[in-house]
Amino acid sequence: MNVIGLDIGTTTICGVALDGESGEIRRTVTLPNDSFLAGKPFEKLQSPERILKKVTALCEELCAAYEPIAIGVSGQMHGIVYLNAAGEAVSPLYIWQDESADQPCGGTTYAAELTERTGHKMASGFGGSTYYYHVCNDLVPADAVCFCTIHDYVAMTLAGRTEPLVHASDAASFGLFDLKNRRFDATAIEKSGLNAQLFPRVTASFQVLGSYRGAAVCTAVGDNQASFLGSMKTPEQGVLVNMGTGGQVSFLCPKGTQPAGMELRPLNDDKNIAVGCSLCGGRAFAALAAFFADCCQMITGEEPRNVYAAMDRALAAQTEPLTDELRVRTTLCGTRDDPSLRGEIQNLGIDNFTPLALMNGFLDGMVEELLTMTKDAGCQASFLVGSGNGLRKNLPLQQRFSRALNLPMHIPRHREEAAFGAALTALTACGVKQSLTQAAELIQYEA
Secondary structure (H helix, E strand, C coil): CEEEEEEECCCEEEEEEEECCCCCEEEEEEEECCCEECCCCCCCEECHHHHHHHHHHHHHHHHHHHCCCEEEEEECCCCEEEECCCCCECCCEECCCCCHHHCEECCEEHHHHHHHHHCCCCCCCCHHHHHHHHHHCCCCCCCCCEEECHHHHHHHHHCCCCCCEEEHHHHHHHCCEECCCCEECHHHHHHHCCCHHHCCEEECCCCEEEEECCEEEECCEEHHHHHHHCCCCCCCCEEEEEECCCEEEEEEEECCCCCCCCEEEECCCCEEEEEEEECCCHHHHHHHHHHHHHHHHHHHCCCCCCHHHHHHHHHHHCCCCCCCCCEEECCCCCCCCCCCCCCEEECCCCCCCCHHHHHHHHHHHHHHHHHHHHHHCCCCCCEEEEECHHHHCCHHHHHHHHHHHCCCEECECCCCHHHHHHHHHHHHHCCCCCCHHHHHHHCCECC
């Protein structure tokens, strides 16, 4: 009994064929998402047609080889594509990196104006903010009847539907969402002057949308929630740290509670996850590696081949903790609340101005930025899971998170957590698994 999980990321498209009884990955296929389109300097656009074509070919290949009973889909949140009445894309995909809503608007920005008008904290890249910019500048396609995420568009098309049914995990990422009632905030939309009819229908449960080659196609899910579901074998007890280009820390939060300093995102009908984000995440360590590489090239005239390997060796050779540590704030890309904030190095002296001290300081700063959020929120985790290449490939960073929480870190055996999580939601939606908790029993961790 096989199930397929698909994940439509910003730079890659991944598909996994999963054995729904053992949890073993039968096959993983990763393709480049080379669908970017030219636009205005502040726009970030991709081709929904090209993405659909690539995903359909990938799905066809996996279906032919493994005859799945169900297909789950995940993908990049926040972004929107406009659809017509026939379910066809009539615009580019405006992805989460789109900066249209950060453009000047009457002494402020479109996102800030929308925040002021509605009381919802809106940001550039949120689908609702992008839609507001388009309305204000008469850019909404004339034949558009709704918008949705790219993975909702793909799931809808694979299922043979002409109207999307958007899971709350994605609907909330657009903004202007009523988290308590799992629907868009009609009052806020009215205050904004936007057309409520273009906001898609929402469901908080995982459902079967239709079928593709005999496999049930299920409600798409946002990649953050999918990664959580695909990583946490004991979600009620655990905290998930994900370190990739950015960084995230997530834990399950009962509906109706609001942890301080964290964003609540819907998981299903009655559960939310609390999410704290660092915009820089793994890029902080990558920036330090690039700095070392530039130094080497300046001195030797040659580009070094593998800076990360040298950094790993230096950290592995360290036998004692440093006594005069650098204090590094790794907010090199700012924060969601203050994009203008930059990083900082404190306690820099003659004796600790060394590559090893810098590496230790950056790693400590990356851990501190995320775990401060969980401490402020009162999270009491008893199970720690790590995911993302920024953790998988960085043992010293894993060790620091473990020491900080006094818990061993578990790393999922599968590397495509979002695609795996999408497969688990599909098993739940079609009734093979009675609950997400039961589906999570398929997750296995590295020894």
